[in-house]
Amino acid sequence: MTTTQTTSPANTPASLGGRAPKTPVIAFLGTGRMGGPMAVNLARGGFQLRVWNRTSSRAAALAGHGAFVAHTPAEAAQSAGILITMLADGPATERAANGPDGFLARCPGLIWVQMATIGARWSAQLAVAAARHGVTFVDAPVSGSQGPAEAGQLIILASGPDRVRDVLNPVFGALGRATVWLGPAGDGTRAKLVLNSWLVDLVEATAEALSFAGRLGLDPASIVELLQSTPLGSPYAVQKATAMLAGDFTPAFALKHAVKDAELAVQAAYGLGTHLPLTEALLPRWRHTALEHADDDLSAVYITA
Ligand SMILES: NC(=O)c1ccc[n+]([C@@H]2O[C@H](COP(=O)([O-])OP(=O)(O)OC[C@H]3O[C@@H](n4cnc5c(N)ncnc54)[C@H](OP(=O)(O)O)[C@@H]3O)[C@@H](O)[C@H]2O)c1
Numbered sequence: 001m002t003t004t005q006t007t008s009p010a011n012t013p014a015s016l017g018g019r020a021p022k023t024p025v026i027a028f029l030g031t032g033r034m035g036g037p038m039a040v041n042l043a044r045g046g047f048q049l050r051v052w053n054r055t056s057s058r059a060a061a062l063a064g065h066g067a068f069v070a071h072t073p074a075e076a077a078q079s080a081g082i083l084i085t086m087l088a089d090g091p092a093t094e095r096a097a098n099g100p101d102g103f104l105a106r107c108p109g110l111i112w113v114q115m116a117t118i119g120a121r122w123s124a125q126l127a128v129a130a131a132r133h134g135v136t137f138v139d140a141p142v143s144g145s146q147g148p149a150e151a152g153q154l155i156i157l158a159s160g161p162d163r164v165r166d167v168l169n170p171v172f173g174a175l176g177r178a179t180v181w182l183g184p185a186g187d188g189t190r191a192k193l194v195l196n197s198w199l200v201d202l203v204e205a206t207a208e209a210l211s212f213a214g215r216l217g218l219d220p221a222s223i224v225e226l227l228q229s230t231p232l233g234s235p236y237a238v239q240k241a242t243a244m245l246a247g248d249f250t251p252a253f254a255l256k257h258a259v260k261d262a263e264l265a266v267q268a269a270y271g272l273g274t275h276l277p278l279t280e281a282l283l284p285r286w287r288h289t290a291l292e293h294a295d296d297d298l299s300a301v302y303i304t305a
Pocket of ligand 1: 029030031032033034035051054055056058086088089090092095115117118142143144145146190229251252254255258261
């Protein structure tokens with residue numbers, strides 16, 4: 001069954017007015033482009049926070065928001081009841097959990113909320129590892145990029161046991177504008193794979209259309225205007241088209257992560273004996289573009305379209 005919990009104004013970080021809700025201490029691992037603002041919103045929401053990041057300078061700013069900055073994942077997890085991972089990918093998450101300074105073996109009873117995009121196989125593997133250590137695994141990737149992360153407007157694709165919903169809903173309420181509970185752990189990641197396969201196909205279609213327009217002798221900007229005036233132009237496509245034409249590839253969603261997500265979707269389909277022809281077709285050129293533009297926004301694929 002699908003339950004949607006929309007964040008009410010009364011539950012926004014600002015309206016909490018710094019009062020700490022009755023909730024366990026939260027450990028937050030990975031203060032990158034997404035994790036940094038997410039952690040800030042938790043601190044602003046009054047949650048007691050312990051953060052860790054591989055590059056500690058990237059976590060230092062959280063101290064100004066009252067967070068304890070730990071040197072290792074294990075140290076961050078000490079005394080935490082909830083631990084959130086927002087690291088780059090499956091291998092980085094696995095290392096934070098099971099590596100020499102990992103948290104998993106040290107924290108029985110913990111609720112581990114995995115929010116990065118790591119794919120179905122990693123999610124299943126980490127759920128098994130968590131269960132082995134008496135840790136409850138919640139798979140809750142997010143939809144929305146840096147802007148929504150900063151504004152606390154993410155969509156949380158939550159999946160996991162029903163018993164943790166009450167304790168996690170206020171946490172998700174500080175991070176996003178809606179939480180969709182999808183079913184058992186793993187369903188969140190499966191939904192995320194579908195959304196990001198849609199997203200990369202849309203960005204590829206946008207890049208190709210602008211490039212095609214230019215080759216036809218049209219002003220690509222006039223095509224963006226046309227798209228905006230029809231139901232064809234989704235706000236996301238128009239936003240990316242505008243960035244493409246401006247040559248502004250300031251990262252909101254890094255191309256390297258988009259390539260990872262396209263690969264995760266293709267692999268998941270392959271594992272089911274099926275194919276994603278559109279997503280498969282864009283990958284070779286996107287990988288090639290990422291050789292020079294890995295840390296640019298995914299709209300940089302326009303350069304090679
Ligand atoms: N950006 C988006 O629009 C968006 C939207 C939804 C979901 N996501 C997903 O959210 C996750 C984080 O994305 P992001 O945009 O925040 O990425 P990011 O800015 O590149 O941050 C990645 C984080 O992972 C850490 N990391 C990378 N490799 C590591 C390793 N080997 N060991 C330990 N830590 C490592 C980084 O630490 P350092 O600071 O030390 O490099 C940083 O904390 C990704 O799975 C991404 O696909 C992104």
